[in-house]
Amino acid sequence: MSTDSPLIIALDYASLDAALCMADRLDPARCRLKVGKELFTRSGPDVVEALHGRGFEVFLDLKFHDIPNTVAGAVQAAAEQGVWMVNVHAGGGRRMMEAARERLQRHGLSTHLIAVTVLTSMEAEDLAEVGVGVTPAEQVERLAMLASQSGMDGVVCSAQEAARLRELCGESFLKVTPGIRPSFAVAGDQRRVMTPRDAMAAGSTHLVVGRPVTQADDPMAALAAIEAELAAG
């Protein structure tokens, strides 16, 4: 089932059972689901199949980063599982991203292919420590332009950069933004955060929300509060 909702709920769980327990409380008409490294490493393609069986569109968030041939193969494998979206690291460079795009095209696979720019958990100090001497905003712009030129459908960035990327890369270039923190949620390890409403106003096309929903005392009430905030906006 396809949905108009911009919400992507991150199923960061340590077991298939726990993930499906949450999925069974959610509605594929109201959100998409994201499968990340922990859950996929534990349960593999079974989780994707189980979520598809429940009618959800799945973002497989494995952030591939390797030599071009390896990433192209991994992206093809993800797309052949029928996922709605898959991602690579823009830091893998132009040739890596182009190889991934070319592989999907060659096999007629329509999965959205996006690139991670700068993780939303990082701030300027973190970038400096890994040898990047510019601000997160500058690095995101640089990587988003490279991703766009390399045929990506969009990027993962923080909502704080979405407005600028809308100017640089256009409306239709996807801006998938984690680090979403409604007023009732704590930031935790996230650094470049924004509320759901502000994120949409800034130009995010999709909002990734994990713990504010999945770790809430009442996850359904938390999700409804986010939806209400978006509807009010």
Ligand SMILES: O=c1ccn([C@@H]2O[C@H](COP(=O)(O)O)[C@@H](O)[C@H]2O)c(=O)[nH]1
């Ligand atoms: O830059 C990034 C890229 C991916 N993520 C992922 O999104 C969710 C966010 O979960 P919260 O619990 O809402 O913080 C998580 O799965 C990350 O792996 C990200 O946060 N930032």
